[in-house]
Amino acid sequence: MKTIVITGASSGIGACAAAQLASFGHRIAVVGRNHERTDAVATAVGGTPFYADYDRLDDVRELAARLLAEYRDIDVLINNAGGLVSPRALSADGNERTFQHNHLAPFLLTALLRERLEVSRGRVIGVASFANRSGHVRLDDLQWQSRPWFGGWRAYGTSKLETIMFARELARRSSLDSYAVHPGYVATAFGRDSPLVRLSTRMREDGFGISASEGALPLVRLATDDEIPGENGGYFDRLRAHGRTARQANDAELAAALWERSSELLAM
Numbered sequence: 484m485k486t487i488v489i490t491g492a493s494s495g496i497g498a499c500a501a502a503q504l505a506s507f508g509h510r511i512a513v514v515g516r517n518h519e520r521t522d523a524v525a526t527a528v529g530g531t532p533f534y535a536d537y538d539r540l541d542d543v544r545e546l547a548a549r550l551l552a553e554y555r556d557i558d559v560l561i562n563n564a565g566g567l568v569s570p571r572a573l574s575a576d577g578n579e580r581t582f583q584h585n586h587l588a589p590f591l592l593t594a595l596l597r598e599r600l601e602v603s604r605g606r607v608i609g610v611a612s613f614a615n616r617s618g619h620v621r622l623d624d625l626q627w628q629s630r631p632w633f634g635g636w637r638a639y640g641t642s643k644l645e646t647i648m649f650a651r652e653l654a655r656r657s658s659l660d661s662y663a664v665h666p667g668y669v670a671t672a673f674g675r676d677s678p679l680v681r682l683s684t685r686m687r688e689d690g691f692g693i694s695a696s697e698g699a700l701p702l703v704r705l706a707t708d709d710e711i712p713g714e715n716g717g718y719f720d721r722l723r724a725h726g727r728t729a730r731q732a733n734d735a736e737l738a739a740a741l742w743e744r745s746s747e748l749l750a751m
Contacts (some may be wrong), residue, residue, distance in 0.1 A: 491610075545590070585643065620645060647732045
């Protein structure tokens with residue numbers, strides 16, 4: 484039995500992954516922002532609820548402290564929380580919200596749990612997206628202050644590119660198995676304030692895309708399979724290794740610089 488922490492587990496593919504993993508007998512830490520929904524999922528899967536709002540980094544620090552107090556072993560961390568924030572806005576910590584929710588907060592949680600994960604010879608799985616191909620990391624503008632916003636889509640794609648770069652750099656810097664994965668096109672509550680996402684949700688209802696349960700499958704497999712058909716630090720398009728990425732995803736020097744800059748922003 485593995486102890487598996489899943490963020491963004493109060494709905495969508497996170498909730499489905501929690502249910503599937505629990506059905507295999509694993510111990511599930513169900514992490515969500517909404518207390519009522521998080522409690523409901525935890526009750527349904529026999530897991531334990533934890534709460535964190537990624538708009539506040541102190542919530543992430545408190546979450547890590549609670550997880551470390553609760554579990555002597557942590558085998559898998561699935562960084563699933565995050566999404567598209569359509570109107571540009573700042574978090575409680577003064578960071579652009581998409582950047583904080585999708586990159587800085589998972590970076591921080593992973594760092595705070597890293598020692599416990601390494602003792603367990605654990606895995607970290609970051610939920611990325613095919614949208615990474617539209618991303619472009621600029622170390623001088625991580626907060627999107629000097630680039631056109633375009634409804635947040637380029638910032639979102641960039642944050643998912645950062646997820647892939649973080650997975651690769653984590654594999655280089657630690658003893659952990661680290662992967663990034665595009666779960667497939669799943670219409671969920673993600674990006675609900677974006678007109679394009681609302682349109683795509685209607686398309687999903689008309690038969691396009693995949694269900695949240697199908698989208699959860701790659702997360703479940705990467706969390707539990709003994710043999711992963713790809714290199715450590717790799718990016719999967721669903722269950723296919725070597726998914727297509729933006730060119731910067733292969734820039735090891737940039738990934739290292741992003742790691743250092745992220746650490747500076749988090750005062751680590």
